[in-house]
Amino acid sequence: MARAPTSSDDPAGLVARERQGDNAQPLSITEISTLLKRTVEERFGYVRLRGELSGVKRAASGHLYCALKDEKAVLDGVMWRGSTNRLAFVPEDGLEVIATGKLTTYAGRSKYQIVIDSLEIAGEGALLALLEKTRARLEAEGLFARERKKPLPFLPKTIGVVTSPTGSVIRDILHRLADRFPSHVIVWPVLVQGQGAAEQVSAAIRVFSELDPNDAVPRPDLLIVARGGGSIEDLWGFNEETVVRAIAECTIPVISAVGHETDTTLADHAADRRAPTPSAAAEMAVPVRVDLEATLADFAARQRRAVHRPVEMGRERLEARVRRMPRMETLLQPQAQRLDELSERLRRGLTDRAGQGREQLAGIAARLSPTTLGRAQTDAQRRLDRVRLVPALVERPIREGRERLASLTRIASQLHPEKPLERGYAIVRDPSGKALTGKVQAAKEKALSLQFKDGALEVGVGSVPPPVKPTPVRKPPKKTTRNTAPPTQDDLFG
Structure with a gap:
């Protein structure tokens, strides 16, 4: 009869059991x-x-x-x-x-x-690939477009320089500016290489751009972003996007002078003008003062010549015309001859007229004898005796004058200023006796005098000035009866 297998004989059991002689414990996933x-x-x-x-x-x-x-x-x-x-x-x-x-x-x-x-x-090739990729992306945004470029000022009063304060770059720039045209320079010290260089450069550009013209620190008319030469790694901070955008967004014209002539950065593409060296940037920023002075002197000389030239040409034309004109003696010769003739005629005329006057005077003197004068006086006395004056000739002008005088007298009596007093009116006078015609004038006086038909009345507040002597009323003259019969007049010579 077969023996049932045990767990030690079956390695693929259903339940895990410890094996004899095995000290390896199962590990957890952790x-x-x-x-x-x-x-x-x-x-x-x-x-x-x-x-x-x-x-x-x-x-x-x-x-x-x-x-x-x-x-x-x-x-x-x-x-x-x-x-x-x-x-x-x-x-x-x-x-x-x-x-x-x-x-x-x-x-x-x-x-x-x-x-x-x-x-x-990984290597310069990869760095150049990154540079080209960044350049293409920023160019697609239009940061390098030509229409964005701003013209440089001809003669900036203040120049801002973003660079390292310890390198030879700033000394070269200041030296070139002093040689060409001394200007006010504001230096913003920054790192130009390594960690944080791009952030400092972009921050300096933005602060310059945001300056107000009325601030204590003058706002530059031109910016120069400069750095000396170096490898692509040394210049990489000027390829950073933050620097490129700061230059493109700057409201002040920017000259990029990064590296030497063969070095090119993205900052050069974004700047308004690229300079091959920092010294060249200074030469671009300002003109040569000596050349400007020479140019101004040349312009002044040309201006003087332009002003004097018409005068000289006019003088030449005048001299030419004077040479073509006849001499003064030639022009006056006919008139001088005529003057001599007229003088001779005048002398002869005066002599002849004096002779005629003497003859006439002799004839008149001959007629002025005492007998002739006595006879003329007797004739005049006789004519005077025959003359008699007619009274009507004298009375008529007197009568007409008297009528005109009476008419004027009537008109004067009607127009007399005190005539309305008879109808209840009054004349207002100031303390000096001057007649007042308006309320404003009367309100200014402290005392007034009211003249009526039968006299004057003083009115007012305070001290009353002495009464004004009223102007006497002129009475119209009485009409005189004229005699219709003309008056008789004795004979003035009877």
């Missing part, structure tokens, strides 16, 4: 995950991985999540917020980088990943 995590971190505590970024995502907490991949494998990665703040560039999908950190496991998903301490672009 325990094995912890063991795996410790093993991986101890074995791969420091690694440098090269790969292409994919699925880059920055969480609200500031942590960065991404994946590193190559042609055959993918590895998840995480970068904590403290490390992301030290990044010198903005991670993007498709960028080939070198990640430095340690490998660890994530038990929640049974995955292993790398905790990244630092990210670097």
Whole structure:
């Protein structure tokens, strides 16, 4: 009869049982995950991985999540917020980088990943690829458009310079400005390389742009963003998007002088003018003072010549016309001859007229004898004796004058200023006796005199001035009866 099998003979039993001589206890999932995590971190505590970024995502907490991949494998990665703040560039999908950190496991998903301490672009080729990608994106936004470029001022009064205060760049700029045209320069010291350089440069540009012309610090008329030469890594801060946008949005014209002539950054594309060197930027900013003075002197000389030229030309034309004109003696010769003739005729005429006057005077003198004068007096006395004056000739003008006088007298009596007093009116006078015709004038006086037909009445408040002697009323003259018969007049010569 066969023996029933025991648990020791059946290794695939339904219930797990301890085997004799077996001291291995079963592990929990957490325990094995912890063991795996410790093993991986101890074995791969420091690694440098090269790969292409994919699925880059920055969480609200500031942590960065991404994946590193190559042609055959993918590895998840995480970068904590403290490390992301030290990044010198903005991670993007498709960028080939070198990640430095340690490998660890994530038990929640049974995955292993790398905790990244630092990210670097994998070589200059990858850096140039990132640069070209950023340039294309910003150009598509129109930040490099030609119509956005602002003209540079011809002679800026104040120039702002954004650069390092300790390098040779600022000395070269100040030296060139002093040689060409001394100007007021405001230097904003910034880092031009390394961590935080892009933020400082963009902040300086924005502060300059936001200055008010009435502030204590004058607002520059022109900005120069400058840095000396270097590798692409040294100049990378001027390729950052924050710097490019600050230059493009600046309301002040900007000259970019980053690196040497062969170096090109995105800041050069966004600036209003690119200078090959910082010294060249200073030469672009201001003209040469000596040349301006020479130009102004030349303009002044040209202006003087332009003013004097018409005068000189007029003088030449006048001299030419004077040469063509006849001489003064020639023009006056006929008139001089005529004057001599008229003078001779005048002399002869006066002589002849004097002779005629003497003859007439002699004839008149001959007629003025005493006998002739006596005879003329006798004839005049005889004519006077025959004359008699007619009374009507004298009385008529007297009568007409008397009638006119009576008419004027009647009119004067009607127009006399005191004539209305007989009809109940009164004349208002001031203390000086002047007649007042208005209420405003009367209100200004403290005392008034009212003249009536039969006398004057003083009215007023306070001291009363002495009464004004009324003007006597002129009575119309009495009509005289004229005699109709003309008066007789004796003969004046009888």
